[in-house]
Amino acid sequence: MRAYEQLDAHLKNVMAYTVRDILSGERQVLALIYLTDGGRRASVALDQRVIPTDRPEPAPETRSLDSLIARAYARRPELRAATDKLRAQELIVAAEGNRSRPALDLVLNAGLASFTGEATRGRPGHDLVTNLPHPDISGLYGNAWAQVFQGRMPYIEGGLRLDLPLAVDVRRNKLKDAMIERDRLRVRLWALKSRVALEVRDAYMRLQQQARMLEVARQALDTIAKRKDQAVEDLFTGRGEVGEVMWGEELVGRLLAGPTFAAKDYMIVEAELWRALGELRDQLGLK
Known part of the structure; x- marks a missing residue:
């Protein structure tokens, strides 16, 4: 009977730590909710409870890296602006070339x-x-x-x-200046594309790594939970020991938050990928 009392006390202790972590998370969420634009916190109703209405589930990324980079090229506003400037400068070069010739x-x-x-x-x-x-x-x-x-x-x-043209040298100098500016804009556009491609690739690789970590955390929790359930069953049938059950409960308690934190990290990296693609506001439903 003493073994069951030890097991019950251990479970209550694990539950107390779990409730403490939940309450701490609720306080952090409330502090963010009541944070004003000026950086000061308004009066926070600490007696309120945060009840999730849904459970965010990470969605696997099935698109290829090349398609993601091409999408970023089409959606990033700085790339569109740089492309428009380059096209306008190419028209200026053509116009100056026509003016400098008979x-x-x-x-x-x-x-x-x-x-x-x-x-x-x-x-x-x-x-x-x-x-x-x-x-x-x-x-x-x-x-x-x-x-x-x-x-x-x-x-x-x-x-x-x-x-x-009467001032041939002046016209030619204007043409050279326009061509230099065009080449500068080309280099700038190439540099922007390289930077965007690196951002997309970095976010994509970290997202793939985080997806594997999430899968490992889920598998570890599932394996330990099955072993714990088997230990409890063996204990009630007289074939097991309380220490093994307590070990299983403690390990499950430690691993229980693993998939949740891994999913949180996955969605953070996913948001970074959305930003690299230029679609963060669309994904969050912001105008």
Whole structure:
């Protein structure tokens, strides 16, 4: 009977430590809930209990590393901004290159001509009149408008136009400056991509490692729990000893929090991977 009393006292002791850890966790959660924006804590209702409404379960990452890096390239805002700047600079380089070179254009003009003379020319008494001109080229502007609308004097002009930049050296220097800036933006974009790829790979590898640690913690707890249950069964059938049961209970108590802490660490690393992918706010439902 004394053995059972020892076992009962040991179980109560383990339970007391477990309750203490739960209460400590509740106090920490309440302190975070009541933490104000200014870093000061408002009055905390320490008598409140924190009741979880669900049990977070780590989700395994099934995507490949290459696909995750490609996703980060498409979603990280700094990469999108750097890509847009590079494209804009490439347009500037093209424009400066066009300005620094001679331009040869084909010019073609077509239209309807109109002529008119002085209002007094061709009239009797004019001092320069020797012969009367054609009525279409003499008189007021009405004759000119009539020629335009009647289309009696069409014309076509063709030719070549060569534009030479006057300040060639200035144009070339601007082109060189634009090309240097373009190359600088290319290097910056490459450096950003390298940094993002390293962040994604580091978070991905640590997530895989944490997943293995979580699996090991679960397997260890399951194995010890089965051995403890077998020891309890042997004790009640007279084949076991109280010491083995107490050892099993103590070891289970130690390993009980293992999967929980491993799952917490897994989800922390998972959040770091979301940040590296540029989707942390979406995963957390933040606008």
